[in-house]
Amino acid sequence: MLVNGPRTLEPYQNKLKLDFGLDARRTFLQRQWIDVGGLRVGVEYRRVHRLGIGFYFLNTRIFSRDFGFTIDEDVVEYGFGYTALYYERTLYFDRKWEINAGLQAGGGNISVFYNPGGGNDRVKFTDIPFSTAEVSLYGEYYFLYWLGVGAGTGYRVVSNLGSEVSESFNGPIAVFKIQLKLFKLARGLFDPAVKNEH
DSSP states (O other): OBTTBOOOOOGGGGSOEEEEEEEEEEEEETTEEEEEEEEEEEEEETTTEEEEEEEEEEOSOEEESOOOOOOSOSOEEEEEEEEEEEEEEEEEEOSSEEEEEEEEEEEEEEEEEEOTTSTTOOEEEEEEEEEEEEEEEEEEEEEETTEEEEEEEEEEEEEOOOTTSOSOOOEEEEEEEEEEOHHHHHHHHHOGGGGGOO
């Protein structure tokens, strides 16, 4: 069932397939927009269900003067990384376009650093574990039968943070995706009919 009505799947769409992609996010943390890089791998079932695991890491340095740690420093730096299970449901698709809704749930650590000697003399102060959940809605466009790009929006909720982190890490996200279907590309080199699969 799609948003435009029921859809009969082709035999090739009923197969279990690999889902692999680069999954970057831009999110609002500590009152600034930052970049979060990601890599995900999973499976696609019956063309509209995707399930797997994603690995995310901070691409932007975050500094803060507003913190509750007992440390003799004026500024701390935050690192941010987490692992999450994801489920996505395709709401619409054709040969070029796809619209998806997604849900993620996982956890990771916010690492806190300080710089006692200046320069590059960075020291880790502590790791703060957290849990996270995220919902998103995004669209994808396929330039080639094996390469697509996507964008969308969503919201992340971060929980289980201690009172030492005074500002909320909850916030909106902007999703940017590159969908690489390398196995489909390899199959298309030997079977031209693969290029018409969607």
